[in-house]
Amino acid sequence: MSLPGPQPTLFTAARALLARDLRLLWRRRGDAAQPVLFALLVVALFALAMGGEERQLQGVASAVLWLAILLAGLLSLDTLFRSDAEDGSLEQWLLAPVPLAWLVAVRVFSHWLTTAFPLVLVSPLLAELMHLPAAQLPVLVTSLALGTPLLSLLGAVVAALTVGMRRAGILLALLVLPLYVPVLVFGAGAVSAAAQGLDPGGALLMLGAGLVAAAFLAPLTAAAAIRIANS
Template structure:
């Protein structure tokens, strides 16, 4: 890749990130919704289990993973929706950079605004659920590998439904089967650590899935956008 092409890709990514940050600043209230939703899920589980430390500590890892997954799903339908409505997606297709690159940048922005704040808040949420502190590093590692994978898989689903109106329920129905293996391996790594087993296998599977998705998901989402807009 030449220096000119590299500069063009970097410039396009920078411009898209700056635009998304400005739009996010204008809708600051909407940006807090995933984090507040995850907090609500955690509180409801704590209330449902009676607030007992022993009961909560056993399910803390699974509850936190489920809260993060549902919070990301909440913001998934808006991943490309606004760009489709204002005509930005058509401009993406005419841009002098690959459409898959712009999709990857937008997916990164989605992860950074919906999942990264939850990663930062995970130690606090873990304390609310009495998660044993020796399990916290495994939980953080699984979330660091799993949440970008969820965003990449969700980008493909959001691209497939971008041409449909009121596709919120359809997005959830299509995304959840793809999310289940990530949830199983992510929560399973924490459960393995709780049983004093080696969680490395589940973490490696998450890492392998992330590498494959980094290569294939932007290409698949770009193809889906072209089909939806054709």
């Protein structure tokens, strides 16, 4: 049974949901800066703990930068769908005349845009703190541009599985971290390969292939998990 009046298109629904998410984010601008501040703090503390010795920092720069950004993304992962579940928005998603997987994909994009993308933008500053050579910076930014959306997609699946649980922060982290390990390995490995004079293309291609596969499969899986949680 179709609803009276004009039906929203996919892009109309996406624009409305994205605009709503951005308005809510603007009301809590302090929360939006937490991932960037957390990553900056982790990298700065690690650099201080290593004594600031340039050669030592360069040897572990790629791993530390990737790990700091990965952990920073975990801060807001639990809230990906939880606020919508608490105010009843997820039930409206199930009744919407557009596919649930499409709404999930839009929410994941808005989550990446407001949490991971700022981390990609400040990655040159973080790299400077770790004395990462300038020649390796393009590889780092490319790996983050491919890897951080993949992290958001994988995290969305686990967030949807745990959306019906209260205080699922620790459980969510325990479930999602094993999925993040391959992304961390290939992302940091690409920068390490460039540091050793090797071709980082293989690791970057693996990240790209994972991103393409997750872009199709993760929204469908997360949508199925949301349906189960609301059944």
